[in-house]
Amino acid sequence: MKIQTMAKTCPGCDGRVKQVEVEEHALFRGVEVAYTATLHQCAKCGLELAGIEEAAIMQERLVDAYRKAVGLLGSEDIRGLRKEKGLSQQGLADALEVGVASIKRWETGVIQSKSMDTLLRSFLQANPCSEHTGNREFSIPRIRLVLEAFAGQLKRPLLKRDDRMLYAAKYLWYADMAAFRDLGRGMTGATYAALPMGPQLNNYRDLIDEILKADMTSAPPLSKSETALIAAIARTFPTNKGIYDASHREPIWQRCATGANIPYSHAADLSEMPMRGSL
Ligand SMILES: [Zn+2]
Known part of the structure; x- marks a missing residue:
């Protein structure tokens, strides 16, 4: 030839x-x-x-x-599974703690080691529910931890008793979606519904008391990248009105039927929150 x-x-x-x-x-x-x-x-x-x-x-x-x-994932398998999870190459690299160059090579014909293949499989093929929980187990203490981190950045409290979570849920939602997009997993494992008042934490009425009295020290501490992302979201949306309006411009909320869960796999289409690295 x-x-x-x-x-x-x-x-x-x-x-x-x-x-x-x-x-x-x-x-x-x-x-x-x-x-x-x-x-x-x-x-x-x-x-x-x-x-x-x-x-x-x-x-x-x-x-x-x-x-x-020989039983290894192929280039197209890796690319396909990654896209099914709504992850960028950078997002997958961060989730596996490898360089983005490795992901690029594996997706263009360079053979991964057996141990890397196991890691890829366990991340890409497990968690059938990641679509709605962002590759993380649901944690109420972590919700409180994230909200307190936002309050620290915004220099104002976000939650009060009987809060309807009109605004707090928007900050949480951006934190979870952007973390899933940029870091490979959400921050709280929460699921969100597309409601007329924007993205809302599912069952927020039942959860609010639990969140207010949750023990934050029982939650896995925020990583450096998570803290940086929360700071970036707070900088992008310093006001309640700002984040409320932005969430209504998001195509991933607009596309969902009223009441439907907003899939994390659509996080790549967030339009109002810049990608990490482009900030
Ligand atoms: Zn000829």
Whole structure:
């Protein structure tokens, strides 16, 4: 097979060249693998040609066939599962505590180690409920911890007795959604409903007393990145009215039917809260 910039005619016999799909067999790291290659072939003499891009895709398919044969996730598996979870490459890298360059390489044909594969699987394939809880177990003490962190940043209290959580829930929601988007998991494990007054903590009426008397020291402490994100949200939305109005401009709230849970997997579409790193 020749790798070259694609021409319309065969370099050998001047015959017409057309795109074909062929089943290729190869020996890769001692394993026999089969994969489908998209390449060009001369209709007259049968010479096989591949453009540079085609060659790159073929290489990726070859490596993926090998990965499948030895029980590792392939490039497309990783990319697909990551997107199902609504994570950016950076988000997945943060969640696994690896560099974003590693994620990029694994998604373009570089083979991950067996231990990394186990880590990828346990994160990407577990938690069927992550769609609604943001990869975290629900914790009332953590809700209080996050709200107190906001109060510290905003220099005003966010919760009072019998609070309807019209505003506190918006701060919580942005913290959970943006953390899921930027850090790979939410902060509180809370679920949110799309209500006419904006995103609202599910069952907030029953939860408010529990939140007010929750023991914050029993919650996992906030990480540096979580604290930084809370500060960034407080800077972006210093006022109740500001965060209330912003949440109503969010397409992920607008898209949901009234009363439906807002999936964390849509967090990538947050429009009013800039991505971490672009602040
Ligand atoms: Zn030819």
